Amino acid sequence: MLDQKDNNSVSSIIGIVLIFVILIGYSLYTQPTQEQLRAAQERRDSIAQVESEAEQRARQHIGEQENVTSSAIGESGDETAFHSQYTDSAKLDEMRNKYGTYASASRGEEKLYVMENEFLRVTVSSLGGRISAVELKDYRTYDSLPLYLFKADSSLFSLNFFVDNKSISTKDLYFSTNGASFIVEGASSNTLSMRLSAGEGRYIEFQYTLAGNSNTVGFNINFHNMQNTIAANANYLTMDWGAYVPRQEKSLKNERINSTIYYKFTDDEVDYLSETSDESEALTTRIKWVAFKQQFFTSYLSADNNFEKPTYVETFTEEDSEAYVKRFAASFTIPYNHRPSENFPMQYYFGPNDYNILKDHGDDFEKVIPLGWGIFGWVNKGLIIPIFNFLGKYIESYGIIILIMTIFIKILLFPLMYKSYQSTAKMRVLKPEIDEISEKYPKKEDNMKKQQAVMAMYKKTGVNPLGGCLPMVVQMPILIAMYRFFPASIELRQQAFLWADDLSAYDSIYDFPGGFSIPFYGDHISLFTLLMTGATLLSVKMNTEMAGGSQMQMPQMKMMMYIMPFMFLGFFNDFAAALSYYYFIATMITFGQQWAMRKFIDEDAIRAKIKEHQKKPAPKKSSFQKRLEKMAKQKGYKG
Numbered sequence: 001m002l003d004q005k006d007n008n009s010v011s012s013i014i015g016i017v018l019i020f021v022i023l024i025g026y027s028l029y030t031q032p033t034q035e036q037l038r039a040a041q042e043r044r045d046s047i048a049q050v051e052s053e054a055e056q057r058a059r060q061h062i063g064e065q066e067n068v069t070s071s072a073i074g075e076s077g078d079e080t081a082f083h084s085q086y087t088d089s090a091k092l093d094e095m096r097n098k099y100g101t102y103a104s105a106s107r108g109e110e111k112l113y114v115m116e117n118e119f120l121r122v123t124v125s126s127l128g129g130r131i132s133a134v135e136l137k138d139y140r141t142y143d144s145l146p147l148y149l150f151k152a153d154s155s156l157f158s159l160n161f162f163v164d165n166k167s168i169s170t171k172d173l174y175f176s177t178n179g180a181s182f183i184v185e186g187a188s189s190n191t192l193s194m195r196l197s198a199g200e201g202r203y204i205e206f207q208y209t210l211a212g213n214s215n216t217v218g219f220n221i222n223f224h225n226m227q228n229t230i231a232a233n234a235n236y237l238t239m240d241w242g243a244y245v246p247r248q249e250k251s252l253k254n255e256r257i258n259s260t261i262y263y264k265f266t267d268d269e270v271d272y273l274s275e276t277s278d279e280s281e282a283l284t285t286r287i288k289w290v291a292f293k294q295q296f297f298t299s300y301l302s303a304d305n306n307f308e309k310p311t312y313v314e315t316f317t318e319e320d321s322e323a324y325v326k327r328f329a330a331s332f333t334i335p336y337n338h339r340p341s342e343n344f345p346m347q348y349y350f351g352p353n354d355y356n357i358l359k360d361h362g363d364d365f366e367k368v369i370p371l372g373w374g375i376f377g378w379v380n381k382g383l384i385i386p387i388f389n390f391l392g393k394y395i396e397s398y399g400i401i402i403l404i405m406t407i408f409i410k411i412l413l414f415p416l417m418y419k420s421y422q423s424t425a426k427m428r429v430l431k432p433e434i435d436e437i438s439e440k441y442p443k444k445e446d447n448m449k450k451q452q453a454v455m456a457m458y459k460k461t462g463v464n465p466l467g468g469c470l471p472m473v474v475q476m477p478i479l480i481a482m483y484r485f486f487p488a489s490i491e492l493r494q495q496a497f498l499w500a501d502d503l504s505a506y507d508s509i510y511d512f513p514g515g516f517s518i519p520f521y522g523d524h525i526s527l528f529t530l531l532m533t534g535a536t537l538l539s540v541k542m543n544t545e546m547a548g549g550s551q552m553q554m555p556q557m558k559m560m561m562y563i564m565p566f567m568f569l570g571f572f573n574d575f576a577a578a579l580s581y582y583y584f585i586a587t588m589i590t591f592g593q594q595w596a597m598r599k600f601i602d603e604d605a606i607r608a609k610i611k612e613h614q615k616k617p618a619p620k621k622s623s624f625q626k627r628l629e630k631m632a633k634q635k636g637y638k639g
Contacts, residue, residue, distance in 0.1 A: 101163055101198050101229060108174030113192055114181040115210045115217070120350055122210065122217060123152065129175030129194035129206040130157035131217070134350045136297065142250040142494070142502070149292075149299050149350055150243035154324070159204070159221065160238045161336075162231040170196060171240075175206065185212040198229050215351030216361075219301075220343050227338040236308060237336050241301060242329035245294055249493075250505035252322065253574060258295035258487060259325050261313045262368045264288040266306045270367040273315050280314035287311045292328040293368045296353050296490045296504070301330075302363065304345040308333040352490045355385060372484040379481040383409075392491060399497030402582055409478060410589045417590075421597045479583075486578040499527060500577040507577035520570040528580035529572045535587040536565040542594060 110127040123133040132152035139147040158171035175194035182190045189211035196204045202225045209218035223230075230237075249255040262272040266286040272293075273279040287307045291300035312331040318324060334344050349361065358366040371380040387408065391401045486492065492503040500507035508524040517523040540561045572580050 102168060102173055102196070105173040105175075105196055110174070113177065113179065115190070115192055115208060116181075116183045117210055117212045117214060118185060119213070119215050120210070120217075122208070122350070124192055124194065124208060125152060126175050126177070126194065128157060128171040128173065129196060130155075130171070131208070131348070134299065136351065139297075139352070140494070141246075141248050142505070147248060147297075148246055149294075149297060150245060154244035154246070156240060156242045158240045160240065161234055163198075163229055165231075170204070182210075184210055188212050191218075198226060201225050202229055215349055215357070217348040217350065219346045219348055221334070221346075223336070223339075223342040225340055226342075227340060230336065230338070232338070234336060236333050239332040239334055240329070241290075241332070242327065243292065243299070244324040244327045245292060247323055247325055248297065249295055250502055251574060252325070254487065254505065254576070255295045255325050256317060258370070260293060261315055261328055261330065262291040262293050262300075263311070263313060264364055264367075270364050272368075273313060275370075278314075278316050280312065283311040283313065284309050287332075288363055289365070290330045290332070291349075291365075291368050292330075293353070294325060295487070296493050297351065298349065298353055298358075298368055300349045300365070300368075301332075302347050302349070303332075303334075304347075308335055353488065354490055356389070369488050370484055371488065372481055375477045376481045376484060379477045380485050383478075384481055384485050388485075388489070388491070397497060398492055398495045398503055398578070399500075399581070402503075402578060403585055406582055406585050406589065410586065410593070413475060414593065417593060418597065421594065482582055483579065486582065487576045489578070492576070492578050497577075497581075500581075503578040503581070504576050506574050507580075522570070522573045524573070526573045526577070526580060528577050528584060529569055529575075532572065532580045532584040532587065533565045533569045535584050535591065536568070537562065539587055539591050539594075540565065542591060 108126070110125055112126075112132070113124045115122045115124065119137060121135040121137055122131055123135075124130070125132040132155060134149045136147045136149065141147050156171060158169045160167070160169050162168065173196055175196050177192065177194050179192045182192070184190050189209060191207060191209045194206045194208075196206075198204070204226060205220075205222040205224065207218075207220040207222060209220075245259065247255065257276050260273050260275045262270060263283065264270045264287065265283070266288050268285070273281060286309055287303075289300055289302035290307075290311065290313060291298050293300075310333060312329075314327075314329045316327040316329075318327070336342065349365070351357065353369050355366050355369055355371075358368065371377045371385075384405075387405050388401065391404055392398075395401050395404070487504065489504065494501075495503045497503055499509060506524065506526050507528050509527045510525045512518075512523045515523070544561070572583075
């Protein structure tokens, strides 16, 4: 019977099982379904088919042009002159047919302009007038290369509309500018304007503004005298933004499961696509912002006046790629009212997932950092982050900060743990009496009588059988909050401690050679995870000894207590070193507290106190006990 067992052991089992169930359940819940995998394969097949058909059409077109050229050369006899004349003429006709008013903008030479401040180096291309690359100057990749959020050859931005029944995409056209590259510092700012001409006095302008000491870039789309150029029935334009985001971190696996698209509904909650599977969604409500969120960095685009509905967002993973984490894509809808002068103001953010920085931006932008839902998020925001930031002001080593933070939390919880140990000691003292009750009611059909007798004994002695569970109930939100906090904390990124070269990634004391990997474990050995496992086994052994012979009555549970640490050994081997390190020192501190309390709590004094309590008049029966007795009578038991 459960209430005959040692509460401390049961609490530990409950805690370990709950953590494992939550982590495994989360992994199973977020893994891609067969339907999603099939859909992703269909998208890849469709893309490959389109590319193949386009290539065939291009070959056919080239072949036709070569035949025409050969025939014409035969008549003219002047190959060089004809080739030049024909090519220019053919291209011009082709561009006019395809782009109409914008034919002249379809030909040109790409030029790059750089906007730079203390934090960012932003490259703007004349082809498409877009931001083609963004470098964060204060950060490096795991292999010490410059850190780019995206680059020109793997990113896209385009404004799309119709002119004279022709589909126009600005990504294919060349913009002009009177500006130049610039560097700003401190309170200064500067603007780079890129214009797409649609004829005399008509243009679309992409305007970029960068200030010093800022991770934001102001972005305005201005329409000047375009009311008779853009299709009259077009009340909305579409805007595409996408990128293959490059790998930044040591663990590509962890980076992928912490990267996705976040978005905020106007005057509503922040939501996101699945982090662990490919997903696309049509958002049928107005959107305030969309963020391409990686593990430690984010690019976001926010509209001052909101994006109209619908907005399409999509994530896609090339599993075989080692260079890219995921492909992010978003398609926005922006209003157009056919006025002589219109503008649509927006702003980009390119920078770290720093909780305080993102919170200062407003609009719930800090919610791109996955601190956990409900009480787990509250624990992180109200307890963990304030302590972490406070210690960070005075201590440089984040390993020491985690140690001090863990000690502080354990001291904070010690009164509850002390009461829990007292409750466990009382249960041990009462074990002989509980065994007598079990011998008195050995038959299965007497279980109700046995429970009533045990509860009556608890009430008479003043012992709460659930008293040992309270500390675990309090600690669970902290343990799970830490599980979310450490992998998301950019402060730990590339911070070395002891043998770990990066607390935000796994630590490794040995990498298996030749690509060898152990199933469910991995291709390396994490020492912090080994230490965490050893500490957990040591704690289990102490709890088993404290439980005495009672534990022998639960062989399956005893076996589970020893198996669970080894399951965690595989589960945590690829996780952030800071997380395993925290669990290791937290377990060792708990072990030390239990050892000290075992030495200093006098069980003879507890036994005497219980005997004294038994001499008092029997307390009134609780409503719960009355209900049990009523149920027993209904089943034919005698009290």
